[in-house]
Amino acid sequence: MGTPEDLALGGWDISSASLADAADRAGVLEPDLRRQLRPHTGAMVPLRGAYDPSFIADNQAPRADHVMPDGWSKQRRLDALRGDIRDFKAASGVDFVVVVWTANSERYSEERAGLNDSADALLGAIARGEGEVSPSTLYAVAAILEGCPFINGSPQNTLVAGALDLASRHGVAVVGDDFKSGQTKMKSVLVDYLIGCGVKVKTMVTYNHLGNNDMYQLTDGVMWKPKSAAKSRVIDDIVDGNGVLYAPGEARPDHVVVVKYVPFLGDSKRDVSEYTSETFMDAHYTTVMHNECLDSALCAPLILDLALLTELLTRIDFQVGGAAPSPDAPYEPLHPVLSVLSFYMKIPLTPPGEPIVNSLGRQRAAVENLLRACVGLAPESDLLLETKCVPARGGGS
Ligand SMILES: O=P([O-])([O-])O[C@@H]1[C@@H](O)[C@H](O)[C@@H](O)[C@H](O)[C@@H]1O
Numbered sequence: 001m002g003t004p005e006d007l008a009l010g011g012w013d014i015s016s017a018s019l020a021d022a023a024d025r026a027g028v029l030e031p032d033l034r035r036q037l038r039p040h041t042g043a044m045v046p047l048r049g050a051y052d053p054s055f056i057a058d059n060q061a062p063r064a065d066h067v068m069p070d071g072w073s074k075q076r077r078l079d080a081l082r083g084d085i086r087d088f089k090a091a092s093g094v095d096f097v098v099v100v101w102t103a104n105s106e107r108y109s110e111e112r113a114g115l116n117d118s119a120d121a122l123l124g125a126i127a128r129g130e131g132e133v134s135p136s137t138l139y140a141v142a143a144i145l146e147g148c149p150f151i152n153g154s155p156q157n158t159l160v161a162g163a164l165d166l167a168s169r170h171g172v173a174v175v176g177d178d179f180k181s182g183q184t185k186m187k188s189v190l191v192d193y194l195i196g197c198g199v200k201v202k203t204m205v206t207y208n209h210l211g212n213n214d215m216y217q218l219t220d221g222v223m224w225k226p227k228s229a230a231k232s233r234v235i236d237d238i239v240d241g242n243g244v245l246y247a248p249g250e251a252r253p254d255h256v257v258v259v260k261y262v263p264f265l266g267d268s269k270r271d272v273s274e275y276t277s278e279t280f281m282d283a284h285y286t287t288v289m290h291n292e293c294l295d296s297a298l299c300a301p302l303i304l305d306l307a308l309l310t311e312l313l314t315r316i317d318f319q320v321g322g323a324a325p326s327p328d329a330p331y332e333p334l335h336p337v338l339s340v341l342s343f344y345m346k347i348p349l350t351p352p353g354e355p356i357v358n359s360l361g362r363q364r365a366a367v368e369n370l371l372r373a374c375v376g377l378a379p380e381s382d383l384l385l386e387t388k389c390v391p392a393r394g395g396g397s
Contacts, residue, residue: 001312004304008092012084012139013046013103016066020044026212028267028296047084050077050135055106057220060213074126074133081142096314098307099143099150101136102299104214106156107222109134115162119169122162137163144172149310149338152176153303155226159349167336173314175306175338178230178346181298183208183271185360186291188234192359194277195238199285200245201253203276204235209260210269212295219261230346231257237358269295302344309367313338316374340366 017025020041023034034041051067053060068077089097109116110132116122125133126141136158143150144166152158155178159167167174180188183206194201209215218224232255239246239253246252271291279285317331334340335351342348343363348356357363369379 002308004308007304007307008094009044010088010092011046012049012081014049014051014060014065014067015046015063018042018045026267026296028294049103050081050138052135054131055134056104057217057223059220060104060217074129074138078126078138078142081139082146085142085146085148096311097143097146097148098310099139099148100303100307101139101150101152101154101158102303103136103154104217105154105223105227106134106136106158108157108226109137109160111157111160116160118162119166122160122166125162134158140174141166144170144174147172149173149175149314151306151310153179153299155230155347157226164337171333171336173310173334173336173338174349175310175341176345176347176349178227179299179302180234180344180346181295181302182269182291182293183273184231184234184346186271186289187273188238188358188360190275190287190289191235191238192361194275194285195242195245198245200278201239201275202278203254203256204273205254205256205275206231206271206273207258207260208269208271209262209265210267210295211261211263211265212267214295215259215261216263218259224259227259228257231259233347234358237356267294267296268292269298306341306344309341310338313340340370343367
């Protein structure tokens with residue numbers, strides 16, 4: 001498995017700022033550290049981005065000074081992105097490329113038959129220049145056609161059915177959607193703990209505020225919709241999967257999601273949340289939580305993990321045939337939709353027929369146990385049966 005030191009970084013941006021200037025603009029890292037890094041980061045300049053203002057917040061327009069010409073068709077943009085990937089791979093000397101969407105949230109793309117419901121429909125829509133093909137979907141298609149896994153770190157529906165079909169056709173891994181970085185991760189853990197203890201969560205009133213550009217673009221009501229859905233749905237499987245506490249069809253907990261833009265705070269993301277539950281004899285149990293951390297400090301490790309784990313997972317083949325496959329059974333790669341990386345995503349994409357698991361503990365166990373299987377270890381169950389099933393009085397072995 002690779003390490004962060006093995007990575008070469010590159011990418012696109014609609015802003016021409018070098019990494020050094022972008023870091024100064026964001027003000028995330030300490031000024032002296034930024035100064036020390038400038039000899040390196042000053043030379044890291046992004047490639048021109050595929051920009052479509054109809055898909056991102058209007059307030060991002062002042063940044064868009066580094067974009068492909070307006071007159072370029074979707075097909076020409078796709079071809080340019082594919083060429084950028086090939087050029088990066090050749091220039092950096094890496095042997096594997098993973099493309100991670102870390103850019104703005106986009107509005108949802110319309111999904112309909114003949115537009116993006118199959119690989120051929122999507123490729124045809126790009127060739128025709130259909131307006132409903134989003135920039136992020138162009139990046140995803142470019143990555144897939146270049147054999148590079150694509151990870152969607154934002155909440156929009158980048159990986160439409162046609163993109164997933166294309167990934168399956170080419171056997172290229174995809175992961176989505178929306179990095180699970182702060183409040184949502186904490187929410188999934190707390191609700192998992194409460195429900196796991198038989199405490200019935202009745203309200204989740206969760207509030208975020210921060211002042212970075214990611215939040216600034218979410219002040220646009222259209223861009224907020226995908227993020228709101230991503231922050232809201234994370235509880236679904238935990239509640240739906242507990243028929244003892246929540247009868248089928250019973251109203252779900254009151255779930256409020258509020259996010260506000262507070263410029264002065266910059267990248268410092270604050271999570272102020274209150275959870276009220278019913279416990280024994282319907283007594284109320286209220287938890288109030290305040291978390292603060294730099295949004296970038298929460299997201300950057302996820303991006304590194306996702307790139308490194310995705311590369312590793314693409315090297316896994318398993319022998320088809322259940323627990324005792326015949327010696328000559330064929331070997332297959334994992335399904336292109338790498339749902340085992342749900343740990344990192346607010347709204348995990350899963351292969352057809354696989355239920356979404358949002359419990360953070362179960363998601364982590366899935367990654368751990370898959371890696372254990374790769375080195376011949378049994379899944380970790382924490383059962384410790386071997387020490388529980390021993391004679392209490394020193395009887396025969
Ligand atoms: O992961 P989380 O803290 O629940 O959600 C966060 C959002 O509330 C915030 O608006 C956004 O800027 C962050 O990138 C992150 O998506």
